[in-house]
Amino acid sequence: MSTIKELEKKARIIRLGILEAIGEGQKSHIGGSMSSADLVTALYFHKMRHTHENPKDPKRDRLIFSKGHAVLAQYAALAECGYFPKEELKKTKTLGSLLQGHPEIRTPGIEANTGSLGQGLSIGLGMALGAKLDHKSYKVYVILGDGELAEGQIWEAANTASFYKVDNLIAIVDYNKLQAVGFLKKRYDLGDIRGKFNIFGWKTFEIDGHNMEEIVNTLDEIDSIKGLPSAIIAHTIKGKGISFAENNPIFHNAPLSREQIEKAKKEIQGETILEVKN
């Protein structure tokens, strides 16, 4: 079991992995990947029961990136766990790559094909229902974008999940306040997101999605919740960790120059030198 400090260090390694996958000069979903990085770290390195040695273990916990465009964060975590060589990160989104622009189940560790927003929670619900049928105890975590919550299908899944009392399904909203074009408040206000999940019959939590201790504690607390699905509204910052990208709509999907990558690396590494093993 890792300590909070170790997990925070891991999160920085994941962010560096995201940068690796972004590479130079290629349009990439920087903002949404960086905002999910701490959540992903807590899931893969603290909460989820999984092993790269047996990626298809029927008992494993599952993570679905419903906001599939931010899969770079998941790729970085999977590479760090050893699901595939870290070298693959550099080839992200090139012809023939194992790591496509959006998640595909042919990539080891990826649980569902997503990328068309709005579908991941329903897919997760299907897996969670399957666990019940098979008397298995695995959990299904689904990371949703806040902009993505506009899709009606999300709320179809939300209603169905509480109707069937699916307590092994956990939705995590990466609440970074931005969609592709700009700030949700200004462009398409979704109002009280937590209140919406409450009304739909979910147990809800509201946390700082960059506070590792809070993330870990909330994920642990959810283990004991029975009879209804849980949603974590995680307040995050789009582009978190890269000063020039933070809260900047341009970096939803943009290329980085060599200098920008170097600057970002420095900022993420901070004072400590991170040992990145290959």
Added chain:
Amino acid sequence: MNNQENLRQAYGKELLKWAKKDERIIALDADLCGSTQTVFIEKEIPQRFFEMGIAEQNMTSVAAGLALVGKIPFVNSFAVFSVGQAYNQIRQGIALPRLNVKIVGSSCGLSDFGDGATHQSIEDISIMRAIPNMTIIVPVDAIETRKVVGEVIKYKGPVYIRINRNDLPNVTKESDQFKIGKMQKITEGKDVVIFACGLMVSQSLKAREILLPQGISLRIINVSTIKPLNKEEVIKFSRDIKKVITAEENNVIGGLGGAICEALEDQEMKITRIGINDEFGQSASCYEDLIKYYHLTPEDIITKVKNLINQ
């Protein structure tokens, strides 16, 4: 054919121009206005631009409602979403009652190269073709795109407009006329006739340049209206040559190739379809990588031309 221009920008600017003149014109977008370029309308006429959030089905049915009260709504998203996500809303709510809704499929085909299969529409033409009452237009270049905007506004009924994300060579002239349902002969030729749309028209022109010194000439027809397809014109342009190639950045099943085969079903002709061979796209670091991988280059066209001639 040298100067390249961006089609979606041409679309966005032209739509703004018409919206200034015609108050019935409304643009709806689902968090992609920077890509679809309805951002031009949003900036200048914000009251007739609606950010609908990432909710394409709702957006599409709202457009139906707007049309029912006399507006001319333009629904905008990537082609995979504006067609795929909202298929049944289009079918039941727009095509069946023949409502005056214009559906724009931006970043069509493989043109969103980085995002991969989920964002690359290889079957939107096929899907839309199978829906009764639907008109389908694939502008070949920015010049034609501008004319298409004006014409679809004049036309009363549902229209699907498929727009490439990237810059494409201008192959038409300002003085050319665009009319819904008419195809345009771009070059005369005597050995093979190519019916092409979108990117594949300029690819065919490049193939023609290479083949001319070898004594092979191609008659290239720009089929920007895929539906309704003008059957008489298809026959007229192919009757003498009898060797036909179709070329499109869409599945070879059910798209332009399918339409041409149907139009020529009673004719004794040899037909080869060029397109995406019933497989999904994938990510690449540039558009050209995908064009090569999926065999849509001038060289691929040349191979098919020679095969057809030597048959």
